[in-house]
Amino acid sequence: MQVQHALISHDQALYDACRHGEMHVEDEDGFRVGLEGALSDGTKLYTRKQGRGSRVRGPGRPKKE
């Protein structure tokens, strides 16, 4: 399972925004991750508006395929 799959599962609008560069995804340490990055069980993801302040929404904890 990849970051993009977790986003799509949670809210496709978030996925679309990330794909178009309006938002990006960060992990629990605040590091950016790519949409095709692999996920492990229990990973927490957050989306952030490009160039803006705090995290806005999280797509939750993905389960392994």
Next chain:
Amino acid sequence: MKTHVQRIMGWLALILLVVWVSAGAAETTRLTILHINDFHGRILPDTKTELDKPVAGAAYLAAMIKAERSKNPTGTVLLSAGDMFQGTCESNGCQGAPVIEMMNELKFDAMALGNHEFDWGMTVFNRMRKKAAFPFLAANIVNKKEMPLPGIRSHRIVQRNKVKVAVIGIATPDTKYTTKPDNVKDLDFLKPELVLPRLIKTVRDQGASVVIVLSHLGERDDKLLASAVPGIDVIVGGHSHTAISKPLEPGNGTIIVQAGYNGLYLGVLELLIDAQTGRATGFTDRSGLKRVSAGPEDKTDRKTALLIKPCVDKTKRELDKPVGDTCVNLVTSLKEETNFGNLITDAMREASGAQIAVHNSGGIRTKISEGKITRRDACNAFPYDNHLVIMDLTAAELKELLNQSGKDVKEKGIMQLSGVKVTYDRSKLPGDPYVKATVDGEDLDKKKNKTYRVVTNDFLAAGGDYIDVFRKAIEQGRSIENGDKLRDVFEQYLKKHSPVKPEVEERIVFVNSGK
């Protein structure tokens, strides 16, 4: 007089302090670890980013690596944490050759095996391995006889500034289902924590004072590994595409780094090494990520640019080559069955052996005109790197899937189908439009206990277009099989069946339209 003596004493103290600091500094040396991961064949700059200028590209990355190495020429190691070759038309078309050439030119010291290194099968894998002037490392991959793979080493020890540095490769056990399963069916991927303690002892016994694990596990698993296995100085990671902008120190004295993806960054970790013990004592503030900018004012490495040029030129020619023919215009629509939808879903069924194929209309991005179909046409029609996902659905789930698809006619668009025919009642929208469906001529509603093998793409499988049937089944633990890239499936089908002449043949029927 007293003031004069005090002044002399002060100067002496200062001189002693300088001598003491200099002596202390001489006991510390620097080891520079340059690293990349998940390059995914990105040999040309990416111009479609949200940034104001292009980024990445082999020639720009190479210039940056050479510049960084020149700052510590005898104390630098250059590493890759895997997934280097697959991912772009240029690299895929030459089966990773330009990336290998770039890595040879840059004198990489080692590379961990990523899951995508197996995407093209073992024959291509072995060809790449033989071309590489650096070792492929994987301590946790064995064959069915529990032997290491031919030509694959568990580790390598290099010496830099009199410091012995061990680099141990670790592949992800996820490889079993994140590449084509057939390609790795003869391999076993062992848990890293089972193989590493013994290996760390071995390399320490061989004199290594710095131990680097070159991991393709992903950041989260790297953290778990750091906690579970003592004795690792640095984990250079990959797989999760994480841009770790400041090295992580999760405990056990281990430092974790990772440099994003697609060659957007070069990772630089500058370790401080106690010259007497050879052990790492920390890292400098130069450590972190350097963005690989690819603007007109940025430096390129001419030699690397020349090395990749033949493959780039070949790819340009390849994109214009025909991969098939169509006797009719291939049409797209979000609102109705199309001949292009029928063509791609038929191709998906044939490639997967599934009984039914389902593809989102919005995933077919352009129409194709009658005549020759080039690889460029295929790339434009299927620009996303979607791959097939195959799984079982019950009759009830299939019915719900078809119903959701019919509801989507006014929103995201219906799904294109193969192997099933469905009838919708448009007058029931926005409620449930499903009326009936048949699979191989059998009424779906009369086969309530039947299970169907269904192929879709990873976008729909994850719940894209608000179709949640696949996603829910996966969340409930339904096993899935990952298949080939959609674009490849399309091309293979064209090669086999051209000229194609797909038609609209009432696979999707709306009744009570316009009422």
